[in-house]
Amino acid sequence: MWAYVWWCIGLFVVTIVLRKLLSVKPSKVKFHFKFILGYFLTFLIALVVWPLMLLRPKDVKNAKATAQIAKHITKLINVRWELRNGQILSEDRGAIIVSNHQYSLDILGMFNIWHVVDKLAAVAKKEIFYIGPIGLTAYFAGTVFIDRKNAKNAYKQLKITTEVMVRKKTKLWLFPEGTRNRNKTGLLPFKKGAFTVALSAQVPIIPVVFSPYYFINEQKSIFNEGHIIIKCLNPIPTTGLTMDDLPKLMNRVHELMDIEFKKLSKEVLDPLPPEYPLASFLRKMQ
Structure with a gap:
């Protein structure tokens, strides 16, 4: 009984502290605290779920279940995610x-849309495997670890994974x-790895x-x-294409994504009021 009471008191105190830290004006403490909070909660969730x-080790269903829990971390750091054209991701087929x-926050964005993709495996650098329970959770969730310093071995690992991807209609997520x-x-x-x-x-x-991420600026601790x-x-589509088409394919995808990134930049920056801390700085960068 008393243990429960003290637990409630502790939770209340932690909530008050969190609200205070997250409501203060821009400062180095607030800036670093938000990142540390995200990392800590991810670590805590991983510690609980990996056993x-x-x-069902290395099953991508583990990743989906974990993502459904971890996606709520963004509510504490006040980041909202809006998915557009999600039906493309939900199609039942293998794809890259x-x-x-x-930022590392991209992972939280992935967590928030993982349920839409359903069967998804992330590709990560091998160093993540050694980050305690986070590495173990990623491993048992079907994450593909590659050595970015060894392109030959990295491609070999992806090739093996690709055969499973096609057979089980699983998607691989990469940051090219x-x-x-x-x-x-x-x-x-x-x-060129993904392509x-x-x-x-x-x-x-x-x-x-x-x-x-217009709302983040390291130099100003915002x-x-x-x-x-x-x-x-x-x-x-890549059906019928060969390795000779690789440069053209890469350029096409890069151009499409770069154009869309600039469109989205304009969409999120234009509504910002002049008094917004980063408004003038960001508009100059457009």
């Missing part, structure tokens, strides 16, 4: 999803920029574009409430 995954990559891109004016050049796999498996490529649009573009 349950042992019942490629998206731009800006290869690293986080904080430049709000456009996309970085793409690496090589798509051509090899003859599966469509589904471009997905995240609008810019992390405000925000809204991110996740836009799915029409699938690009």
